[in-house]
Amino acid sequence: MGKVTFDENKCKGCELCTTVCPVKIVVMDKDRINVKGYHPATVKEMDKCTGCASCARICPDVVIRVER
Amino acid sequence: MGKVTFDENKCKGCELCTTVCPVKIVVMDKDRINVKGYHPATVKEMDKCTGCASCARICPDVVIRVER
Amino acid sequence: MAKELWKGNEAIAEAAVKAGCKYFFGYPITPQNEIPEYMSARLPQVGGCFLQAESEVAAINMVYGAAGSGARVMTSSSSPGISLKQEGITYIAGAELPCVIVNIVRGGPGLGGIQPAQSDYFQSTKGGGHGDYRLVVLAPSSVQEAVDLVQEAFDIADQYRNPVLVLGDGMIGQMMEPVEFTEVKKRKLPEKTWATVGTGGKREHNVINSLFIDPAECEKHNFRLFEKYKEIEKNETRVETYNLEGAEIVFVAYGTTSRIAKNAINSLAKEGIKAGLIRPITLWPYPHEAIEEAAAQASVKAFLSVEMSMGQMVEDVRLAVNGKKPVHFYGRTGGMVPTPKGIVEEAKKILGGAK
Amino acid sequence: MAKELWKGNEAIAEAAVKAGCKYFFGYPITPQNEIPEYMSARLPQVGGCFLQAESEVAAINMVYGAAGSGARVMTSSSSPGISLKQEGITYIAGAELPCVIVNIVRGGPGLGGIQPAQSDYFQSTKGGGHGDYRLVVLAPSSVQEAVDLVQEAFDIADQYRNPVLVLGDGMIGQMMEPVEFTEVKKRKLPEKTWATVGTGGKREHNVINSLFIDPAECEKHNFRLFEKYKEIEKNETRVETYNLEGAEIVFVAYGTTSRIAKNAINSLAKEGIKAGLIRPITLWPYPHEAIEEAAAQASVKAFLSVEMSMGQMVEDVRLAVNGKKPVHFYGRTGGMVPTPKGIVEEAKKILGGAK
Amino acid sequence: MAVVFEKTKGLTDKPFHYCPGCTHGIIHRLVAEVLEELNLVEKAIGVAPVGCAVFAYDYFNCDMQEAAHGRAPAAATGIKRVNPDCAVFTYQGDGDLASIGAAEIVHAAMRGEKITTIFVNNAIYGMTGGQMAPTTLVGQKATTAPFGRQEDHAGMPLRVSEMLATIPKAVFVERVSVHDVKHIVQAKKAIKKAFQAQMEGKGFTLVEVLSTCPTNWGKTPVEALKWLEENMIPYYPLGNFRNTEEVK
Amino acid sequence: MAVVFEKTKGLTDKPFHYCPGCTHGIIHRLVAEVLEELNLVEKAIGVAPVGCAVFAYDYFNCDMQEAAHGRAPAAATGIKRVNPDCAVFTYQGDGDLASIGAAEIVHAAMRGEKITTIFVNNAIYGMTGGQMAPTTLVGQKATTAPFGRQEDHAGMPLRVSEMLATIPKAVFVERVSVHDVKHIVQAKKAIKKAFQAQMEGKGFTLVEVLSTCPTNWGKTPVEALKWLEENMIPYYPLGNFRNTEEVK
């Protein structure tokens, strides 16, 4: 049972994190735009998170923090 | 039965030719000094020359001409 | 043919092709990348060859080899890359090989910045490389002029067997302006009998070389070079003058800076202050005479050298004025561009002071 | 300590070691090979490190790295090698790194020759690299002076965080003269808190850099550099004058050429002709004032710049004289050395003309 | 709850300027994590290249120098000879290292300079806008190879790791990739080994990291990872070419 | 009587300036003989290095250029691109090619420049008076390695042929020697093959020739040949590293 937090304003909307989540809970938030002008990544159903940190490891901009 | 001719004034007295002659007839002429100030190489008993051209092939200064 | 909008860098490249340049060796660097990029697509169409070299050092030595074989060849770079080319450039000058080198100058020193600058004036005109030699240095102030000068540069290079440097800045390279490609008037050029293209068994072997191990020979070679340079000074010096009549202050500026100076002159005119402009088109040979004449002109109270540098060409202005009038300097550097307003204020300060 | 005969190149190397130079990165080239050769044997004795780089380009960038780590470091070369170092030199100037660069000049352009010359004056003093920057340029005229100046060069470099160029020629490098190694007077030097030696967790990370992508920043950096250069001009300008009193003609010459000029002065004296000498010891900052004063001196009819070049320093002489007196040039180049006789004849011609 | 992943202290707080999805960011992070894990942040001195990673001097939380294009190994040599106990590394792109800097990297390896080079191979010149690199694949388009790199005109891509592995004092040479999490983990292992070999004074160490340039490849970040896997890895096989075990 | 050996027309009549017994002279002659035998003298363009062979432009009886130190492959590239039908060759020493010119030779090979490089490896800088070369053997004394080259300080000698053989478009790479007549004959064969491969447009070709420097080795010419055989060949094994058969 894991928890991920996004340093949202550092996100560049590259979507890499969304491709590696084993439980496919990382998605782009198309409704919001961060200060950089990108749709930031976010997690829908946090309870599904395994805390595997895959999303954090592939994030090129060190946006993601993972706890378990 | 070969014949070698030395372009004597181009000789630098390095002695390389004297080391490769199969019949050991190439020697340095210690009695003479050429325009460059070196003792030039020469052949004592030309009749022994096989015309193998070894001396010419190793001469760095293209001093030697060989006939057979 | 109607005028078309061309980006400076691409116009320079096309002008070279039109001038018969078939070979280009270069290495990427901002703000001149459109030159090699354009050449990479264009030269194959004319049966030429574009090659991206492993470095500027390699590029300039490829130019040496190609020029030594009699080809019309060009390279281009920007400040740091030109610094790396200095050894190659003095070899080319020493071996008297014709070629065209383009420097789209950016801010320095070191890695500096990538915005427009004119801080490579000394390097270009006094010789950044070792030894006594000169490059012909052409300084266009518009894309149209760049196009015209680049085409002529190849002829000048061939006529005198000397490298020609086209000195632009980031603005010239990046901006778009209307261009009309016109034939430059043909010069009768010497045959390149000295080129290494294989003897074909028809002549003694040709040797391209800059080594003269006997100092007497080396000096003779230098004397010959400087005879040639005298010729070039006599024949190729170019300058534009603007508004000199009755001018109280004369701006001296080249390249894009000269256009900013013109704006300043026009706004000064509105305030009833007469300012004129001397715009060297050739930075070497330098148009000393035009400046001497202006210095002798009664109305002229002072000179102001306006540059995108900390003050380099101003030395040539002083050498030409030779003490007859005060010579001042106004410049911005590191990629900052002078404004007409800045020049106007400087001019007023000087005239105030000169009164 | 008694005087000993030292070969110029070796004396320069030993002087550097005595000044605390622990690192040397260089590449062989005639006529300066004795410097790296001496260092390769000497530096290990003082716990330093000599490294033969793969090229001059690598050597100057090794110097950049070592200087950036706060070490006293030197490199040396001769003309073509110095041309290759131009990019590295402007980076070092831009990043404000202290180091000493020795150029034992040979004839050019290109591969040129290996005999003594002074044809790298422009490159040394106006900046052979791109951008606005200055090197402190020291020009010894004897082996003893080379020894003294090299030791001081390291202090000047550290005091101002600026590269210092020691400009010699083949004669300085190859000849033997009596030398006495004397302590140079200590300057109080700033601590190198900026050096990259590992943060040790005690401070923010240090960054050695010459990139300022924002042109406003880049310009500010240039302004700061030129504030520093003003300081250097104020504090470090050096010149020797000889026989100026009542001189009709003033020779301006540096390095070994100045000694030949002295011989000429002495033989002219025998003929009752008064000639004097101004010998710039620092080529940058240039001793303008000494020349201005001489130009103002009533007895002086003319100046003669004597160089082993086609005429380079003469421009700085003209800038200083600023039209007050005629300035002439006499030079030999490509490895040829002026003779006292040649200078004497030139002087008489000028004075004849000036009468 | 325990933290399983957070930003390493080997990085400053300055956000990267890289394009969205550019794997330079991943590689920066891996290097910084290794420095932290080996307790080297305080005794590390890095050398930034000229390339998109030019601002690396702002990102790594250790002393840094910005070297001239291609000369990072020379600058690092000067640094290491002055600071033999420090962990000295260069971070270089393929234009910087394999093109203009070819002589400097070969000779740093020949001398067995005790430094670690992180070689970021993205088969293109990123910073200057997509010109051909020595590592650009045959047929791959670049702004200076508008019809794609042609073998007969521009030759075949340089395999830097294979070439340097022929040099005796290049004691650790490995090629890795960061196109997926598994390979990212492996890449970090290689970088760690390289720094360890350096600190043991074994000799020159290099890790070649295959990286993406979505912007100049004209692909989305996700497409770019796929392109790397399908096109670069076949020509640039991953694996170790030199390791300290061989070199006793 | 028939002439079995005489001076080739590939050479001018100018006597070599080389020191007594310096094998540069032998190598010059072999190259010139090959040019003559392949009827290339009239369509050959050679590039002289900066090194003791700098005056090669006076000795080869074909068009010649004198290139900057280490840049012969770049100059040759410019020449060959302008004269694709000519036989273009560089003649370079180990300082010229392996040290300052390392980037230029690697990239000429990478591009598959259709030129032939004669690489004269005498393990020293001859022209400038015996400084260390990248090819100087460990323990070998040089004026810049007064205690002999030390592996930990200056690394191990660069094996240029082995390194270049990793480059796909280097289609012919062979190391030969001229320390005795038998090897001189083999050396000539290799040089001939290289020029043939060039004229067939196969790619980049290089022949590394182990050579002597009696003057700076401090040996008689005869001793020098022996030293080459006993000390250089063990570290620089003779043989072919790349030939056009492999490269289809």
Added chain:
Amino acid sequence: MAHEIIMAGFGGQGVMAMGKILAEAALKEGKNVSWLPSYGPEMRGGTANCNVIISEEPVGAPIVTEATAAIVMNRPSLDKFEKDVVPGGALIINSSLIDQKATRDDIKVYYVPANDIANELGTGKISNMVMLGAYLAISGATKEDTIMEIITEIFSGKKASVIPLNKEALVRGAACVK
């Protein structure tokens, strides 16, 4: 009187293209023109801008420091360039993305919901044409027809379908400032 225009926005908003089209049209009408882009290394998300000068006289400095008009497509551009407009000059603000109002009162300020209009027309991509339409209506720097000629040349062939769309965008933009 010369038109000296600054056009600025995010990379991707088409400010460079807008400037080129305007310059091309002015050239077609026989005017003197220059187009100068901002340029830099590949760093995304920065603001792109270009200077266009249209004049009867030969163009002096290609840099615009005293703009007769500034067209700003995003907030950073407004902050950066508002001060560069000459008194009496025009400032055209893309109100779809910029909630902020102009601070000066010595210039004419126009608010154009360019993205909203573009979206209505079916593609956000042509917000730049909306702004251009507004600018033309204000300045009369070139005839709208000439702009359409240029656009027609650009989108010849199969892309021709988008031509009417661009026309519409210009018209809608103009309407906002009538």
Added chain:
Amino acid sequence: MAHEIIMAGFGGQGVMAMGKILAEAALKEGKNVSWLPSYGPEMRGGTANCNVIISEEPVGAPIVTEATAAIVMNRPSLDKFEKDVVPGGALIINSSLIDQKATRDDIKVYYVPANDIANELGTGKISNMVMLGAYLAISGATKEDTIMEIITEIFSGKKASVIPLNKEALVRGAACVK
């Protein structure tokens, strides 16, 4: 009055060493001195030469263009340097290797069979010391004893055996010009 000497011969005849020894000796006697060698790339068989200046005044140009004495050890050197001797100056010719006579009559010419004498003494190597001995006798540039002090310093330790030989060479050389 200053001594300005040119010494020249084949590489290997020891002209450089001869010049250094003279300069060292003069320095020991408190004079101002300079020694300037010819230098060049490794090309054998050329002539080597050096300039030595000994003076009470500080030395001006280290190059000797008007020699008070020229010591020539081989034919090419004679041809090259005879003209550089000032009227009244000395030209010392190694008559063992140079059959040629001097052409000028405004200078003092001395013929010293240096190699023959050196061979008599058992080694051709010290022909340079024979020439130096002759020069000292003619010029008195330094005392012979000072030269011997220098030589003694040079050949300290096991090479000391050759010291008397050098002494003898100097004496024999001097004898030739008495």
